[in-house]
Amino acid sequence: MIGSNNAEAFATARARMVAEQLRARGIDDDRVLAAFSRVPRHEFVPAEHRDDAYSDYPLPIGEGQTISQPYIVAAMTQNLRLQPRDLVLEIGTGSGFQTAVLAELAAHVYSIERFEALAAPARGVLGRLGYRNITVFTGDGSAGLPELAPFDAVIVSAAAPRVNPAWFEQLVEGGRIIVPVGTPQAQELHLVQKVNGKASTTRLDPCRFVPLVGAEGFPGAG
Numbered sequence: 001m002i003g004s005n006n007a008e009a010f011a012t013a014r015a016r017m018v019a020e021q022l023r024a025r026g027i028d029d030d031r032v033l034a035a036f037s038r039v040p041r042h043e044f045v046p047a048e049h050r051d052d053a054y055s056d057y058p059l060p061i062g063e064g065q066t067i068s069q070p071y072i073v074a075a076m077t078q079n080l081r082l083q084p085r086d087l088v089l090e091i092g093t094g095s096g097f098q099t100a101v102l103a104e105l106a107a108h109v110y111s112i113e114r115f116e117a118l119a120a121p122a123r124g125v126l127g128r129l130g131y132r133n134i135t136v137f138t139g140d141g142s143a144g145l146p147e148l149a150p151f152d153a154v155i156v157s158a159a160a161p162r163v164n165p166a167w168f169e170q171l172v173e174g175g176r177i178i179v180p181v182g183t184p185q186a187q188e189l190h191l192v193q194k195v196n197g198k199a200s201t202t203r204l205d206p207c208r209f210v211p212l213v214g215a216e217g218f219p220g221a222g
Ligand code: SAH
Pocket: 061, 065, 066, 067, 068, 073, 091, 092, 093, 094, 095, 096, 097, 098, 099, 112, 113, 114, 115, 118, 139, 140, 141, 142, 157, 158, 210, 211, 212, 213, 214, 215, 217
């Protein structure tokens, strides 16, 4: 068991996670790997699951939601190919872990979470860790954030029935969306790029996320 003050043990577990779960499975973007080496994932996990923070699976974070498996967070991040000047919209803050990884790589992350009971602790830990380039909003993010558009990248951290045209409208030319698309039970990651104003879609890994709810989410889910 890892004692709650044992920073060294967490650092060792984090380095193993990067090597065994990410690098060994094809995450090869050095900036993404460096971000995962820096962000203390255990700070984003409820105390009772902290020993498992660097394990190869999702964990409960309250409100029936989960912090995603490290590999899937890395795969989504790598596919966004973020640049230091990029503005990012994240739909589904959850624990705030993915938010921190994005903030390591981009200029600013706007993140929306529908549960204040998750948004508030996420704001707390992100502030404590010193992130000044993150804004967490509470509300329904299923239609994006038109007031602050356009974004260079949109990441949806919950399962969606389709790629919402509103997200695409909120992208700059050359912008990217990554989103798990499918049914509430099973999805695959879709990468959508805006090329000459048109959507170019690539289908990536199969995955399983909690459902996106709200106006543009799954009816009756959540
Ligand atoms: N990347 C996060 C994943 C959290 S799970 C992490 O690793 O911690 C997905 C989150 O999306 C949940 O917290 C859920 O409450 C949120 N969510 C679902 N539908 C939403 C909506 N319409 N607007 C905002 N957040 C939503």
